[in-house]
Amino acid sequence: MFRLETEVDKARRDLLRRRLRDTNTAASPVLRALRGTPDERESPLHVWASDPSGNLAGGLVGHTWTTWLHVTYLWVDAPHRGKGLGTRLLxxxxxxxxxxxxxxxxxxxxxxxxxxxxxxxxxxEVVCEIPDYPPGITEYTLTKRLG
Structure with missing residues (x-):
């Protein structure tokens, strides 16, 4: 008999993530061939922009994994939009x-x-479109070849 729990538990989340990565790595010849452990293959990549007063004008938060950059957040403060800052961050x-x-x-x-x-x-380029995620909104996944 299994006991199911629903609380938020960072330690269990991290354990589950490690075990899933280990399972995926063991099952995939491509992932097994990559150098380093799964945790070593994922590295944060952040780019920050400050205005002349030192205030946050914009930023990009992401990570690299294997041969991919994954941009998680890209934000530019309203007074700085339309001036090329988002392009520079990206x-x-x-x-x-x-x-x-x-x-x-x-x-x-x-x-x-x-x-x-x-x-x-x-x-x-758009590679995936999910309508109504959340309701009334469409989410897009986009990719780009680098280099």
């Missing part, structure tokens, strides 16, 4: 990922009211 992350971490591709998710047109302009 191209800096792409450059670091490709030149310092041997990444060959990038991926990200965005909603229809956020920035799909911006990412397309940067060379990203």
């Amino acid at each position: 191209t800096t992350a792409e450059h670091l990922a490709s030149t310092e971490r041997a990444c060959t591709a990038s991926r990200l998710e965005t909603w229809d009211f956020q920035a799909p047109a911006f990412y397309r302009k940067q060379g990203y």
Whole structure:
């Protein structure tokens, strides 16, 4: 008989993540061939921009894994939008990922009211569209070849 629990538990979440990665690595010849442990293959990649007063003007939070950059968040403060800062943040992350971490591709998710047109302009292509996620909104997954 199994006991099911629903509380948030960071230690269990991390244990589950490690075990899933170990299972996936064991099952995939491609993942087994990669150098380093699964945790060593994933590295945070952040790019920050401050205005002349030292306030946060924008930033990009992501990570690299195997040969991919995954952009998790890209945000530019309203007074700085439309001035190329988002492009600079993204191209800096792409450059670091490709030149310092041997990444060959990038991926990200965005909603229809956020920035799909911006990412397309940067060379990203929509590879997945999920309507009504959340209700009334469409989520897009986009990818781009780097280098």
